[in-house]
Every structure is written in structure tokens, then in C-alpha cells.
Amino acid sequence: xxxxxxxxxxxxxxxxxxxxxxxxxxxxxxxxxxAEVTVRDLAKAPLPHIDDEFVTATRGPSGPQTDVQxxxxxxxxxxxxxxxxxxxxxxxxxxxxxxxxxxxxxxxxYVARAGRTFSYSExxxxxxxxxxxxxxxxxxGGVYSDKKQFDFQLPYxxxxxxxxxxxxxxxxxxxxxxxxPQAAERAVAAALAAVETVTLEQRAA
Numbered sequence: 001x002x003x004x005x006x007x008x009x010x011x012x013x014x015x016x017x018x019x020x021x022x023x024x025x026x027x028x029x030x031x032x033x034x035a036e037v038t039v040r041d042l043a044k045a046p047l048p049h050i051d052d053e054f055v056t057a058t059r060g061p062s063g064p065q066t067d068v069q070x071x072x073x074x075x076x077x078x079x080x081x082x083x084x085x086x087x088x089x090x091x092x093x094x095x096x097x098x099x100x101x102x103x104x105x106x107x108x109x110y111v112a113r114a115g116r117t118f119s120y121s122e123x124x125x126x127x128x129x130x131x132x133x134x135x136x137x138x139x140x141g142g143v144y145s146d147k148k149q150f151d152f153q154l155p156y157x158x159x160x161x162x163x164x165x166x167x168x169x170x171x172x173x174x175x176x177x178x179x180x181p182q183a184a185e186r187a188v189a190a191a192l193a194a195v196e197t198v199t200l201e202q203r204a205a
Contacts, residue, residue, distance in 0.1 A: 002088060005040065007104070008041045021137040024137065027195055054072050083129060088132065088134075089134045091134065112163075135169075138154050141176070142178060173191065173194075174187050
């Protein structure tokens with residue numbers, strides 16, 4: 001039995017990223033009916049943006065002191081535990097103003113924890129979240145294959161995942177959805193076709 005963590009971040013219920021990601025999730029579940037799936041819907045249940053209390057709770061030398069700080073640390077720990085427990089991670093991310101939604105960025109802030117998901121040494125940072133297979137379903141209104149200088153969505157996600165130790169990453173693009181209904185339909189169809197080609201066996205990281 002495997003553990004699948006699905007992180008959804010679009011504010012739109014019927015978003016293109018969610019449509020394709022749910023199809024992918026279904027394919028993964030069909031391949032392993034006993035898989036345990038955890039859904040972290042960041043639009044439905046957004047995390048509070050980090051503040052001084054968060055920094056004190058997770059990075060302060062004395063650890064969390066107040067009830068508020070203890071609750072923050074517990075929430076961050078729970079999210080880290082979900083991530084570490086997962087064998088497969090599916091992240092659905094629309095592009096908002098050239099980058100990821102703030103809901104997803106906040107989730108990253110909560111799980112990027114020194115000593116738990118990464119560490120520092122004399123040789124530099126080391127990701128501790130290893131052995132995962134990650135799928136990124138990224139939706140964009142435009143087409144960025146020839147406009148990479150404007151894409152702060154996919155490069156950021158790939159970088160931060162690698163920083164945390166997740167380098168076995170497969171990307172499914174849903175591009176050009178802003179060019180009218182037919183273009184959006186074609187983009188979704190192409191992405192769904194890509195889902196059908198996903199090899200279900202776990203790959204070596």
C-alpha cells in the first residue's frame with residue numbers, strides 16, 4: 001500500500017489544474033486500490049500567511065512558548081509529517097501573475113523546515129525529503145515555451161522541491177487556456193493524454 005499526497009491550490013473549483021490533477025490521481029488510485037490518499041486543498045482551507053509568531057514558533061532558539069506558537073508549530077509539523085509519509089506527491093498549481101498562488105507558497109513556507117525537510121552542512125544545503133515521486137500539474141493561460149524569462153511558476157517549484165530533496169519530478173503542462181474555449185479544451189485534452197502515458201511504477205530517484 002502506498003501513500004499519495006494531493007496538494008491543490010487553485011481558487012477555482014473547476015480549474016484546469018484540478019481537472020487534470022484529479023484525472024492523474026484517479027489513474028494512480030486505479031493502479032493501487034489500497035493506496036491511502038491525503039488531500040490538502042489549500043483553497044478550501046488556506047493556511048495563515050507566516051508572521052512573527054510563525055518564525056518564533058518554528059525557528060526561535062527556545063521553540064514555541066505561547067499557546068498560539070504551539071498551535072502554529074503543531075500545524076507545521078502535521079504538514080511536514082504528511083509530506084514525509086507520502087510515497088507520491090501530486091501538486092496542482094495554476095499560474096497567477098507569472099508565479100504560484102499565495103496559498104501554495106504558504107504551504108511551502110510551512111513545510112520548508114530546517115532540521116526536518118532540509119539541513120545545512122559544510123558542503124551546503126541537503127534535502128531530507130527523498131525517495132518521493134512528484135507530479136506537477138501546472139496550468140497557464142499563456143504559452144511559456146518561448147517566454148521562459150516570464151515563467152516564475154515552474155522554475156520556482158522545481159527549485160524548491162529539489163532543495164527539499166525531491167528530484168524525481170514529472171511535469172504535466174496545461175498551457176494556452178486563455179486563448180478561448182477551444183484552445184482551453186485542446187490544452188486540457190493534451191494534458192489528459194499526457195496523464196494516460198504516465199508510467200505507474202515508482203521510478204528510481
